[in-house]
Amino acid sequence: MNPDRGPVCGPTVAEMLEAYRTGAETPSSIVEAFSAAVASRGDDGTWITVVRLAELSAAAAALEARPDPHLLPLFGIPFGVKDSIDVAGYPTTLACPDYAYTPDSTAPAVQALLDAGAIFVGKTSLDQFATGLNGTRTPHTVPRSVYGNDMISGGSSSGSALAVALGQVPFCVATDTAGSGRVPAALNGIVGWKPSRGLISTVGLVPACKSLDCITLMATTIEDLDLVFDVMCAEDPADGWSRPRGGRYDGREITVGLPDLQQLDFFGDAAMADAHSAARESLPSYGLRTATVDLMPFLDAGSLLYQGPWVAERLVEFDGFLTENPDSIVPVVREIFLGGRQYSAVDAFRALQTLQDLRARVAQLWTSMDVMIVPTIGTTFTVPEVLADPIACNTKLGHYTHFGNLLDLTAVAVPAGLTEDGRPTSLMVIGPALADDTVLAVAARIIGERRIVSARTPTEQSLVDIVVAGHHLSGERANPQLLELGGTLVEATTTAPTYTLLRIGTDDPTPGLLRVPFGGSAIDVERWRLPATSLAVLAGRLPAVLALGRVLLADGSDVLGYVCDATVQTGAERHTVDDISEFGGWRAYSRAITSAHDTSTAAQEIS
Incomplete structure (x- = not known):
């Protein structure tokens, strides 16, 4: 041979x-x-x-x-x-x-x-x-x-x-x-x-x-x-x-x-x-x-x-x-x-x-x-x-x-x-x-490859971790949903540098994480822990453009989290989508928008 x-x-x-x-x-x-x-x-x-x-x-x-x-x-x-x-x-x-x-x-x-x-x-x-x-x-x-x-x-x-x-x-x-x-x-x-x-x-x-x-x-x-x-x-x-x-x-x-x-x-x-x-x-x-x-x-x-x-x-x-x-x-x-x-x-x-x-x-x-x-x-x-x-x-x-x-x-x-x-x-x-x-x-x-290990599949009696990047963050409008389900904050962290943060919609925009093959960023997120039995409740409250999927964090862990659904990923329903990854997270983006709005209002009052 x-x-x-x-x-x-x-x-x-x-x-x-x-x-x-x-x-x-x-x-x-x-x-x-x-x-x-x-x-x-x-x-x-x-x-x-x-x-x-x-x-x-x-x-x-x-x-x-x-x-x-x-x-x-x-x-x-x-x-x-x-x-x-x-x-x-x-x-x-x-x-x-x-x-x-x-x-x-x-x-x-x-x-x-x-x-x-x-x-x-x-x-x-x-x-x-x-x-x-x-x-x-x-x-x-x-x-x-x-x-x-x-x-x-x-x-x-x-x-x-x-x-x-x-x-x-x-x-x-x-x-x-x-x-x-x-x-x-x-x-x-x-x-x-x-x-x-x-x-x-x-x-x-x-x-x-x-x-x-x-x-x-x-x-x-x-x-x-x-x-x-x-x-x-x-x-x-x-x-x-x-x-x-x-x-x-x-x-x-x-x-x-x-x-x-x-x-x-x-x-x-x-x-x-x-x-x-x-x-x-x-x-x-x-x-x-x-x-x-x-x-x-x-x-x-x-x-x-x-x-x-x-x-x-x-x-x-x-x-x-x-x-x-x-x-x-x-x-x-x-x-x-x-x-x-x-x-x-x-x-x-x-x-x-x-x-x-x-x-x-x-x-x-x-x-x-x-x-x-x-x-x-x-x-x-x-x-x-x-x-x-x-x-x-x-x-x-x-x-x-x-x-x-x-x-x-x-x-x-x-x-x-x-x-x-x-x-x-x-x-x-x-x-x-x-x-x-x-x-x-x-x-x-x-064959000598390193492969990311996912978090364990929860049982009915167990706890499950979930990653949030938008409205469910601490202090944001949907965060009470996590609290009322018995959720506790584990850590504030970031994703691996392989994500974009998208602003989906215009009148009442929804933030969404999307994993990308290149050109990604590390996005600010929070990791919450709550009873596994509450997952069904959360899934039922998901906005139409989001889904539960795997999120890779900066420490290499692979955790369940809120991600963009398939219609956003493929463009199948022609959502209005803006990439706001440059802000590093939803909170920073919200602060920037609020600051810009306040500056504009002040300028109008002076004039």
């Missing part, structure tokens, strides 16, 4: 935002660099559709002309989208030219990114119909891993992983039904996260297996995943699987479940087994407590995916096309689709009952651990090896990923070094549904 090969360290989302803030880069320079990078590699199987430079430059210029770039959390960030997700005006092909169509609307998850200032640069390659974990099931150029030596890229989100690993974009939108995001991330040395089902809307995604599909993210850092997910995560009433985000990790000790090494299968790959054992031994150094866990219920659930009736669910979307255009489908994908026709309703109910029993067993295991860590993949393959035995190789690639969505789990794959012969290894951090923040916290420790 060539030691010079591997992922390219392109700028992260956070680094790109900082470059914009300092003037070192502009969106125009970034999209020009992207186009040049793609052109320099030619057709390497990463992209199916690339947005033309003229269109990219126009999008960048429109962003640069905005008077309020600091209000856009992803200002000027280029990103790719897997070619099974709709973007208006660009073909959705699923790597099958005869299936392709051009949508009139954009998937809500992608639209949220565009509204946040990100720049769509193209559609990435995939295993045809998102069916496969290897990247070879395509009528187009077969992509290869950035580690070279004819190693497969992994799939089905092959192009999304490569675009990030090549440093062409800092993040990509992908999907993961059976490992389609985590496997290619592992094979290209990047981070691939499958959030809990329903946290990112799947409207506008052509379903592979709709009851299991997830829209997922690929990046090189957990920080970037956080930044992008905060934009994309939203309940969608049009998505039948949509649900709210779970609680934030609060800093308590984490127990990691580790299967006995004898339960792990590396398919005869001794180098991969040795590398995984070495990575496991380092876990206690990250402040993680470990416990032994039985992996078999997880693996038993995973075996149901392709050896059970869930294969038939793919025919809900593709059966008509299979009947009318069988020769348009890659042979191995066609074979899988045809195999789905053998299952009966009895088979489906039998499998559902088996899965429910396994879910109950797994639920008991989660009572003794917070997360579980296993290999993301047990071995690697070359392109010729997969083409020679496509089904067996694919099954081995999904050994540790197939059970994820069947058991309603969240999981993130993180790089964990190299084998002795230079191949990538990856650890997968797995958690129960909605434990996404805890899973990301563990992943961040493993």
Whole structure:
């Protein structure tokens, strides 16, 4: 294996935002660099559709002309989208030219990114119909891993992983039904996260297996995943699987479940087994407590995916096309689709009952651990090896990923070094549904990132801290609301220097905090403590333009507080908004306005 090969360290989302803030880069320079990078590699199987430079430059210029770039959390960030997700005006092909169509609307998850200032640069390659974990099931150029030596890229989100690993974009939108995001991330040395089902809307995604599909993210850092997910995560009433985000990790000790090494299968790959054992031994150094866990219920659930009736669910979307255009489908994908026709309703109910029993067993295991860590993949393959035995190789690639969505789990794959012969290894951090923040916290420790810990989620008997920046400050008109609810002042402090203070409205303006990617200030705030049961009362009294959200303080703590709601952040309702951050806080602004008014009145009386 060539030691010079591997992922390219392109700028992260956070680094790109900082470059914009300092003037070192502009969106125009970034999209020009992207186009040049793609052109320099030619057709390497990463992209199916690339947005033309003229269109990219126009999008960048429109962003640069905005008077309020600091209000856009992803200002000027280029990103790719897997070619099974709709973007208006660009073909959705699923790597099958005869299936392709051009949508009139954009998937809500992608639209949220565009509204946040990100720049769509193209559609990435995939295993045809998102069916496969290897990247070879395509009528187009077969992509290869950035580690070279004819190693497969992994799939089905092959192009999304490569675009990030090549440093062409800092993040990509992908999907993961059976490992389609985590496997290619592992094979290209990047981070691939499958959030809990329903946290990112799947409207506008052509379903592979709709009851299991997830829209997922690929990046090189957990920080970037956080930044992008905060934009994309939203309940969608049009998505039948949509649900709210779970609680934030609060800093308590984490127990990691580790299967006995004898339960792990590396398919005869001794180098991969040795590398995984070495990575496991380092876990206690990250402040993680470990416990032994039985992996078999997880693996038993995973075996149901392709050896059970869930294969038939793919025919809900593709059966008509299979009947009318069988020769348009890659042979191995066609074979899988045809195999789905053998299952009966009895088979489906039998499998559902088996899965429910396994879910109950797994639920008991989660009572003794917070997360579980296993290999993301047990071995690697070359392109010729997969083409020679496509089904067996694919099954081995999904050994540790197939059970994820069947058991309603969240999981993130993180790089964990190299084998002795230079191949990538990856650890997968797995958690129960909605434990996404805890899973990301563990992943961040493993790859050496510092991640802000949130305040603990309150119980009914506990106290909760809340940050106020405007009318609820001591002595201001709404402060009695806090006092009558039993609130006490903890401290007067400031936010981290990443906020703007906005004056919303004219006749009776409301102050609001808005976190911004660059050009922010430290804003004067107060931290109050009150019974957790009073939160519902406060939420019911919120002005229409405010919401309860997380506020990062100067000391690094992450506390619940009053922030601008989504209509202010996106400009959706065209509020009258003025940036008053230069005053440093609402009180200072009020004093300045009062002083100006008094001076004007005195001048009129003298005249």
